[in-house]
Amino acid sequence: MFESAEVGHKLSKEEYNKREPLLRQQLLKAQYDLLEKKSFPVIVLVSGVDGAGKGETVNLLNEWMDPRHIQTHAFGVMAEEEHDRPPMWRFWQALPPKGKIGILFGSWYTDPIITRVLRHTKMAEFEKHLDEIRHFERMLTAEGALVIKLWFHLSKKVQKKRLKKLEADPVTRWRVTPEDWRRFKHYDEFAEVSEHALRETSTGEAPWHLIEGADPQYRYIAAGEVLLDAMKKRLEGKAPVLAPSAPPPHIAIDGRDILNTLDYSQKLTPRVYDKKIDRLQGDLNLLTRDRRFRNRSLVIVFEGMDAAGKGSTIRRVTRALDARYYHVIPVAAPTEEERAQPYLWRFWRHVPRRDNAVIFDRSWYGRVLVERVEGFCSESDWMRAYHEINDFEEQLTLGGAIVIKFWLAVTLDEQLRRFREREKIAHKKFKITEEDWRNRKKWPKYEQAICDMIERTSTEIAPWNVIAGNDKPFARVEVLKTLVKRIEERL
């Protein structure tokens, strides 16, 4: 694969001077078109061999275009102590919004490749990383992002020459670190591992572009042309065609499902409730103060139809926690800044640090519930969301989080009773709106969406806990019991 970037590509000074002004002008125009339309973000990944001119090329791209609308971020290999949140968190924070160009210097490829070169990871783990990357980039593309991946290559001989040359010049000497030489010793492993990575992740929607880095003129024009070509095509409306997601979930033919077979009659007397809830809150409190929790975090998701009792249940949970270490995130309509990003972005920004808890009152599941039912997104959008959500929760878990999800189920009758009750109580009136009544009419559609969601996203690492919620005391105790049990298991 790398052979094509070892042929000694060259561009003469004259040729460069002829091409550069036009390329530059066109890039600038494409950038302004992008900025005006604000319809998609451009994500440029810059990776490759040390000394192949990555930095200079990125600087030149910033020079050719308007640097006010380019965000360049540099990422190195993550230090062990940086692992305070899942590894992908820092990349999510750096994603450019629609209309902007984000250049990611070193990216989600660096860590998997380097750890594999140094044999810190096994082949199977490496393959898994590549698989995750494919999913991630596919999601970015499906969310509308234009992902351009540039790999700057040098043959072993040329790299050695180049490092020596940089070292010889007092102006560039600082750029060659002992680390670079250490890495050079691993050139062959590095080439082998990265070739493998490139092959496995060169997808139709986000292919790698190999650029030979030896000749500056060649590499600048090549990188610029790749970028221009990709931007122009997308601006003209040519989006990659993604393979469709799996077919829509089926409907249970016997009409039985996880919601309508739930036993809603379970109840607790106030006496039993008081005793149980106190004990459970105490247990939960102790668990979150356990020494072993310092390296973990807690992500709790509450979903449920309107008036299912999410808010009051959350209060029973937070009562057991120290306010300094948790945040409750009520999920409403996305803000302007959030709308300019992939839909999971607004949840990534709230991912807790270690030793902290975040409770989501509604969550990323909105995509496969309300957005699906109300048609706020296309079928293919919510269809692919199941997989993306499972990915997301897996990353949280691998990052040390304990993910616990609750579906608070109430029957249609019980919901009606609660709506009527809310209308009567002055200070609860704000809680009931026209929309709530409208949503009731779509109950069967919601029921289908809920069942599909539970079927497709109840994983061994983050299973759904479906709680019969007609009796609030019963539901609260069940929730706390589940929390205590799950955390105990995971610590």
Added chain:
Amino acid sequence: MFESAEVGHKLSKEEYNKREPLLRQQLLKAQYDLLEKKSFPVIVLVSGVDGAGKGETVNLLNEWMDPRHIQTHAFGVMAEEEHDRPPMWRFWQALPPKGKIGILFGSWYTDPIITRVLRHTKMAEFEKHLDEIRHFERMLTAEGALVIKLWFHLSKKVQKKRLKKLEADPVTRWRVTPEDWRRFKHYDEFAEVSEHALRETSTGEAPWHLIEGADPQYRYIAAGEVLLDAMKKRLEGKAPVLAPSAPPPHIAIDGRDILNTLDYSQKLTPRVYDKKIDRLQGDLNLLTRDRRFRNRSLVIVFEGMDAAGKGSTIRRVTRALDARYYHVIPVAAPTEEERAQPYLWRFWRHVPRRDNAVIFDRSWYGRVLVERVEGFCSESDWMRAYHEINDFEEQLTLGGAIVIKFWLAVTLDEQLRRFREREKIAHKKFKITEEDWRNRKKWPKYEQAICDMIERTSTEIAPWNVIAGNDKPFARVEVLKTLVKRIEERL
């Protein structure tokens, strides 16, 4: 001052049980009113003596109200290595948006008080900190925030008893750290220093509320009532009356000002320009790679009328920098999330880390320029902004930043020439809008605003550099020359 919180305030269990339900209900109602109106944020500072029940009170407030709309943040004394950005940065990040309640556990008071207790700071420095805090809180209030400051106090005797009691109980033992006992040894100094701090910062707009912490019932109800009372008053529209800012700046009676006395005829030939710009870019590049720069950061501000050449000048600057270490922030209309915060918030979020540079294309000066001239804010808003801006830049500077500000000045004639030129060139057309033509008519008003701005915000730590911009090559060289000179001086 603390005597009033050492009288042994107590509330019986019965009295507590009588008051609690109503207080709770009213707090919840006030919280929802706040949430609905979204007209101001509530910032609750919680400070005081160790063991006075701060944590429990904060937890209870979260329990009484809806924790989904409260954001609690805990801050300790800042570790030396955390000083990657100015000390206030972390507090700005934690400010609640309009409609929400933010509880700041440990706050901008902790560091000044503790460092003074330990005698790491001199009295004069401590006084300066308090002065900065007064300004900061005054700004928050002027921006509409309701600032409620709770100080939980315990007498020395009671504190000792309390720490011992906490230690004796296996359930609460973890809460007493050796640090607490170390601090207890400094009780008298701590009391003296904090009494001083409280007195100096108990302003009309943000007074301290002293709460005796010995009796839980008393302290819970007292804290709740303070919060409720303050929220209710503000919700009824009773905002604190702030003393008016200084009178509007005067107009120079002889008609001469810093803009119209500038020599706009200065020019550079292309030959001289090419030579100078190359050398200056090289110098700037070396300076930002200097070892001494690792502990510094760079904040560059570009302001100027439309078509003054800000964008193209910025490109001449970024060309000298490594794209991995700078960001250019084009300042346009604030986003929804930004509008829910004090106006400086959207600039604080871009404050660079050490070793990094941020270039603002338009900046916080919008408040005293376009917002003043167009009437987007009240006179008192822009009048107080001068001081707030000077404060902000001082904090940046103390935090290690080198702040360099440019006003690119062009004459009315030159602007017209450039507008016409832009209209002719296809790919520059997007740069000229109806609004640009409208703004031209307000030139005299802008000129006044610019002169006032320069007069009031050209400080010794961050002076304005007014650059004659009619000749672009001349202006660019001047800008780079100034940058190199300023950075050299400050390293």
